[in-house]
Amino acid sequence: xxxxxxxxxxxxxxxxxxxxxxxxxxxxxxxxxxxxxxxxxxxxxxxxxxxxxxxxxxxxxxxxxxxxxxxxxxxxxxxxxxxxxxxxxxxxxxxxxxxxxxxxxxxxxxxxxxxxxxxxxxxxxxxxxxxxxxxxxxxxxxxxxxxxxxxxxxxxxxxxxxxxxxxxxxxxxxxxxxxxxxxxxxxxxxxxxxxxxxxxxxxxxxxxxxxxxxxxxxxxxxxxxxxxxxxxxxxxxxxxxxxxxxxxxxxxxxxxxxxxxxxxxxxxxxxxxxxxxxxxxxxxxxxxxxxx
Amino acid sequence: xxxxxxxxxxxxxxxxxxxxxxxxxxxxxxxxxxxxxxxxxxxxxxxxxxxxxxxxxxxxxxxxxxxxxxxxxxxxxxxxxxxxxxxxxxxxxxxxxxxxxxxxxxxxxxxxxxxxxxxxxxxxxxxxxxxxxxxxxxxxxxxxxxxxxxxxxxxxxxxxxxxxxxxxxxxxxxxxxxxxxxxxxxxxxxxxxxxxxxxxxxxxxxxxxxxxxxxxxxxxxxxxxxxxxxxxxxxxxxxxxxxxxxxxxxxxxxxxxxxxxxxxxxxxxxxxxxxxxxxxxx
Ligand SMILES: Nc1ncnc2c1ncn2[C@@H]1O[C@H](COP(=O)(O)OP(=O)(O)OP(=O)(O)O)[C@@H](O)[C@H]1O
Ligand SMILES: [Mg+2]
Numbered sequence: 001x002x003x004x005x006x007x008x009x010x011x012x013x014x015x016x017x018x019x020x021x022x023x024x025x026x027x028x029x030x031x032x033x034x035x036x037x038x039x040x041x042x043x044x045x046x047x048x049x050x051x052x053x054x055x056x057x058x059x060x061x062x063x064x065x066x067x068x069x070x071x072x073x074x075x076x077x078x079x080x081x082x083x084x085x086x087x088x089x090x091x092x093x094x095x096x097x098x099x100x101x102x103x104x105x106x107x108x109x110x111x112x113x114x115x116x117x118x119x120x121x122x123x124x125x126x127x128x129x130x131x132x133x134x135x136x137x138x139x140x141x142x143x144x145x146x147x148x149x150x151x152x153x154x155x156x157x158x159x160x161x162x163x164x165x166x167x168x169x170x171x172x173x174x175x176x177x178x179x180x181x182x183x184x185x186x187x188x189x190x191x192x193x194x195x196x197x198x199x200x201x202x203x204x205x206x207x208x209x210x211x212x213x214x215x216x217x218x219x220x221x222x223x224x225x226x227x228x229x230x231x232x233x234x235x236x237x238x239x240x241x242x243x244x245x246x247x248x249x250x251x252x253x254x255x256x257x258x259x260x261x262x263x264x265x266x267x268x269x270x271x272x273x274x275x276x277x278x279x280x281x282x283x284x285x286x287x288x289x290x291x292x
Numbered sequence: 293x294x295x296x297x298x299x300x301x302x303x304x305x306x307x308x309x310x311x312x313x314x315x316x317x318x319x320x321x322x323x324x325x326x327x328x329x330x331x332x333x334x335x336x337x338x339x340x341x342x343x344x345x346x347x348x349x350x351x352x353x354x355x356x357x358x359x360x361x362x363x364x365x366x367x368x369x370x371x372x373x374x375x376x377x378x379x380x381x382x383x384x385x386x387x388x389x390x391x392x393x394x395x396x397x398x399x400x401x402x403x404x405x406x407x408x409x410x411x412x413x414x415x416x417x418x419x420x421x422x423x424x425x426x427x428x429x430x431x432x433x434x435x436x437x438x439x440x441x442x443x444x445x446x447x448x449x450x451x452x453x454x455x456x457x458x459x460x461x462x463x464x465x466x467x468x469x470x471x472x473x474x475x476x477x478x479x480x481x482x483x484x485x486x487x488x489x490x491x492x493x494x495x496x497x498x499x500x501x502x503x504x505x506x507x508x509x510x511x512x513x514x515x516x517x518x519x520x521x522x523x524x525x526x527x528x529x530x531x532x533x534x535x536x537x538x539x540x541x542x543x544x545x546x547x548x549x550x551x552x553x554x555x556x557x558x559x560x561x562x563x564x565x566x567x568x569x570x571x572x573x574x
Contacts, residue, residue: 052473057403086475099466102572103488112484113474148571 002070004030004172004204005051010064011287012050012228020046020059022229022283028172028221031202033195035215035236037251038225044208046228048174051206053085063290069171086117090165092175092194096157096182100149107145110164118168132163135200136193155186159193166197173198176208191218212251216240224248227280246272307564310557317554321373329353330364332371332524337362341540357542359532365543368524369550375525376554379440379509384501386444391451392494398452399459400482410456413449421446425508429517439512443505450504451497458490492569499562503555510551526551 005028012021020043028034036044049055051066053073066073068088073081093099101109107129114125133141136159149157158178165173175194179187195218198205207219215222215236223233224245232245243249250272320327330353339362345355356365398409425442432438462468463486471481506526513527526547533544567573 054469054472082475085473089473091470091473093466093470095466099470101467101485101489103491103570104485113476117475150572 002030003027003067004032004069005206006065006067007047007051008065010047010050010061010066011289012046012055012059012061013289015058017289019284019287020228021050021061022227022280023064023287024225024228024230026223026230026233028204028206030171030204032221033198033205033207033219035207035209035219035222036225037209037212037215037222039210042225043228044210044225045176047225048091048176048206048208051172052089052091052174053081087168088171090168090170090173092158092162092165092173092178094177094180096154096161097149099161100157102149104148105145106147106149106152106160110145110160110167113164114168128167129163132167133160135166135197136160136163138163154182155190158182158186158190162190162193162197166201166203169201170203172204172206174206174208177210179214194218224251226276229280229283231276231279247276304564304567306560307568310560310564313553313557314561317373317550318377320370321377324370324374328364328367328370329355330367332363332367333522335361335363341536343540344542344546356546357540359529359543360536360540365529365546368529369526369547372524372526372529372547373550375436375523376506376509378436379443380502380505380558383440383443383447383505383508384498386440387447387501388451388494388498390444391448392455392490394448395452395455396459396482396487396490399456399461400463400486401478402460402463406456406460409452413452416446416449419446422508422511425512426515426517429512434517439509442512443508446508447501447504450501451494454493454497455490458493459486462486462489492566492573495569496562496566499565500559503558506551506554506558 005026007024007026010021010024011019013019024043024047026034026036026047036047038044046055046059050061051068051073055061061074064074068084071084073084076084091099100106107126110129111122111125114120114128115122120128129145130141133144138144138156138159144152144156144160152160158181162178178194179190182190191214194205197203198218205218207214209215219236221233222236222239223230224239224247225231226247232239232243232248234244239248240252243252250269336358339351339354339358340360342351342354342358342362343349344357345352347357350357354364354366356369358364359368394409398406424446428442428445429438432441459482468481468485471485476484509525510527510530513525514531516528516531529547530544530551533540533542533547537544
């Protein structure tokens with residue numbers, strides 16, 4: 001079976017030579033949800049940005065391959081890569097306010113991409129956008145389409161962004177902590193919506209989160225990230241039943257219950273952290289920065 | 293969670309007052325030959341230094357009095373408005389086009405484009421503006437077009453600095469990254485996504501700059517470097533009024549009031565417009 005996203009040995013460095021991604025390998029099958037967990041600063045967002053081709057200019061990929069539906073992103077010309085990424089992927093961002101252009105109404109913002117980038121007719125795009133708004137349970141599409149982003153609530157904005165992400169039928173969606181910026185009461189609804197649309201459309205999702213409760217609910221596979229290194233990956237059920245890596249076990253022990261997302265990730269055991277540090281150092285020693 | 297905000301329509305009194313004065317002054321300038329009660333250039337030594345209408349010795353038809361050559365002050369102010377507005381609009385628009393374009397490019401693209409443009413702005417701003425203007429006009433020669441050119445050459449940096457900072461802030465927003473992921477080109481994103489978000493600031497600056505251009509033109513006229521014809525200008529009238537302050541204070545006071553009202557109105561009008569153009573502030 002061909003993979004939707006296949007990352008092998010991806011390393012990225014900062015200008016000072018420090019690695020932010022340490023030989024990351026990770027794959028997402030078509031229609032599958034792969035969770036990417038790890039504490040703050042682990043590099044989850046970096047992986048998402050690398051896939052979508054929007055890494056900050058200070059971060060440079062020094063080795064590794066990224067295959068999007070079998071096409072090697074590293075081998076494509078910038079323009080062709082942009083076109084491919086634009087057509088096959090989408091992002092559900094963390095902060096729904098800044099992810100919408102404040103000076104443009106929702107309607108044009110949503111249809112513009114379909115019309116301009118994908119060449120749809122305005123009628124078709126409009127119809128499509130309304131259909132998606134219906135799927136994310138927005139009951140008054142006319143009002144929403146006429147609104148400016150600041151006129152909607154946070155939950156509504158995230159619904160709009162979810163609708164926008166699915167509208168162009170991407171094969172892969174990167175969801176970067178899509179519920180973190182929302183009210184606790186809205187978080188569950190949004191999560192359920194993403195899961196429902198994902199099943200309906202059969203879209204593969206790389207789901208970034210630091211919440212193991214969310215992982216259990218939404219994903220089939222998990223990769224656990226620490227300091228830019230994948231320390232464990234497994235089927236979600238397997239991981240929860242029998243976590244292999246001490247860090248994963250520590251994370252699980254530290255996560256109380258899904259009901260309180262702010263209590264997740266309690267401090268991890270000293271000994272485990274020391275073990276991790278040794279592991280990272282060993283990996284860095286063994287790694288030689290490729291030339292050219 | 294933030295509530296959807298209700299938008300506040302209706303014009304603020306600030307916008308009314310400032311806009312009202314500007315409209316009045318502009319219409320008067322445009323229709324000067326129809327409106328002005330007297331010929332602004334006609335001298336009459338029998339009528340010299342007539343006081344404004346409410347004082348003893350005033351003549352009907354010379355509402356704000358006359359200057360030391362017997363020319364009607366109101367008519368001269370109305371005609372002087374023509375040059376003031378021509379300079380205000382042309383110089384401000386020219387400065388705005390150059391400054392905003394460079395500012396947008398520097399702020400959005402960053403990198404070496406930003407470094408080059410920012411360096412030029414720094415060097416430019418090292419010159420004291422009024423001295424710079426006088427110097428430029430001395431080089432370019434006096435006349436309407438060189439006054440306009442001088443103001444534009446000096447003041448594009450004001451637009452450039454502000455728009456650069458705003459464009460830079462906008463470019464870091466996630467919606468720009470989203471547009472990038474969707475596959476829009478850089479220039480398309482700059483024009484379609486970033487530009488609309490800096491337009492309110494451009495509008496406010498443009499209006500402010502018109503006021504500044506009016507002042508600079510007045511200063512240049514004052515030091516006799518502006519339009520070297522007989523056409524009345526506000527700065528020129530102020531210069532003349534200064535000489536006869538003890539015999540005819542009105543020749544100094546009325547053009548000053550006109551100038552200040554106009555400059556203040558431009559800046560207030562700009563601020564009020566900015567609030568109306570901005571979907572978030574509105
Ligand atoms: N623009 C940048 N330039 C250089 N380094 C960066 C930049 N952004 C992030 N980093 C660094 O890269 C590392 C990974 O950051 P990343 O944002 O991917 O973490 P994350 O796992 O998404 O964390 P969070 O849960 O807080 O979102 C961090 O150590 C961070 O300090
Ligand atoms: Mg992140």
